[in-house]
Amino acid sequence: MGSLPKQTLPIINFCAKNLEAGSSSRLSTSKAVVRALEEYGCFIATCTNFSSDLHEAIFRASEEMFALPTHVKTLNTSDKPSHGYVGQDPLKPLCEGLGIEDATTEEGVQRFTTLLWPSGNDNFRETVLEYSKVVGGLDEEVMRMVSEVYGITNSYESLHEATSYLLRLIKYRAPVKDETRSGIVPHTDKSFMTILHQRHVKGLEIMAKNGEWIVVDPSPGAFVVMAGDPCMGWTNGRIRPSYHRVIMEHGSEVRYSLGVFTFIKDVEIRVPEELVDEDHPLQFKPFDHFKYIHFIYTEEGTRSKFQLRDYCGI
Numbered sequence: 001m002g003s004l005p006k007q008t009l010p011i012i013n014f015c016a017k018n019l020e021a022g023s024s025s026r027l028s029t030s031k032a033v034v035r036a037l038e039e040y041g042c043f044i045a046t047c048t049n050f051s052s053d054l055h056e057a058i059f060r061a062s063e064e065m066f067a068l069p070t071h072v073k074t075l076n077t078s079d080k081p082s083h084g085y086v087g088q089d090p091l092k093p094l095c096e097g098l099g100i101e102d103a104t105t106e107e108g109v110q111r112f113t114t115l116l117w118p119s120g121n122d123n124f125r126e127t128v129l130e131y132s133k134v135v136g137g138l139d140e141e142v143m144r145m146v147s148e149v150y151g152i153t154n155s156y157e158s159l160h161e162a163t164s165y166l167l168r169l170i171k172y173r174a175p176v177k178d179e180t181r182s183g184i185v186p187h188t189d190k191s192f193m194t195i196l197h198q199r200h201v202k203g204l205e206i207m208a209k210n211g212e213w214i215v216v217d218p219s220p221g222a223f224v225v226m227a228g229d230p231c232m233g234w235t236n237g238r239i240r241p242s243y244h245r246v247i248m249e250h251g252s253e254v255r256y257s258l259g260v261f262t263f264i265k266d267v268e269i270r271v272p273e274e275l276v277d278e279d280h281p282l283q284f285k286p287f288d289h290f291k292y293i294h295f296i297y298t299e300e301g302t303r304s305k306f307q308l309r310d311y312c313g314i
């Protein structure tokens with residue numbers, strides 16, 4: 001008996017034709033997005049408006065940034081967990097990352113750039129802003145599609161106004177001899193949505209419902225769109241958060257990846273009434289995104305096997 005074919009993630013094309021308001025292509029694309037998020041918590045978006053020049057430029061900018069001395073990179077601090085510099089951590093020895101808050105705004109990117117390069121770095125600043133805007137636009141498109149399919153566009157509008165974007169530049173080195181191969185341990189994201197992009201070295205794996213790890217092959221035009229815990233809360237449990245990890249091979253090249261993470265500021269995330277009925281009783285109380293993130297790091301949060309349910313489940 002032959003073995004079952006390996007699973008792959010759904011690939012969804014975000015070309016202009018599939019985005020056209022009111023078209024049948026948009027409707028079928030939107031349904032495919034929701035189906036993928038309900039089934040896998042993620043999918044691969046291929047973007048025809050993402051140039052290979054921007055792909056090259058953003059990873060060169062990332063490489064340039066990681067080449068700065070550690071005492072400069074550690075200037076990137078934040079009062080929010082995992083938003084600032086992460087690295088030199090014995091629990092995650094392979095991984096180093098820096099976060100750029102409000103990365104879709106001139107001010108956010110400017111603040112980060114002058115922190116690391118006091119005399120400026122126009123190329124870095126412009127490249128990061130352009131990249132964040134393209135990926136932020138993809139997030140918005142995905143969220144609009146989800147809200148159209150579920151009939152909750154009003155609810156999305158209030159979240160949209162309150163959305164901020166964190167861009168994390170991430171780097172992993174290969175493990176030496178007996179060292180762990182784990183770049184990031186299996187987890188679900190605490191962001192509302194995450195959009196990941198890899199350079200040419202693979203490492204990202206997503207768990208399918210049957211427990212199989214699906215390896216995501218890097219490609220310059222491919223973005224992994226994934227839901228985090230808060231998105232599951234908003235959709236009353238319909239969308240599941242993606243469970244994923246990073247595994248590095250011995251002898252591998254350095255791996256660079258980029259994550260754009262969305263966060264909802266100042267408004268509570270609440271299940272829209274359209275998603276509550278007899279078959280779908282309300283599962284989550286309204287919650288504040290950043291208070292939820294702080295809960296994750298409390299003793300109760302670290303012990304919890306199902307953090308969102310323990311924080312605000314009904």
Ligand SMILES: O=C(O)CCC(=O)C(=O)O
Nearest residue numbers: 170184196204246257259
């Ligand atoms: O580097 C990657 O591809 C994944 C990063 C990730 O999962 C995270 O930062 O939450």
Ligand SMILES: [Fe+2]
Nearest residue numbers: 187188189244
């Ligand atoms: Fe993640």
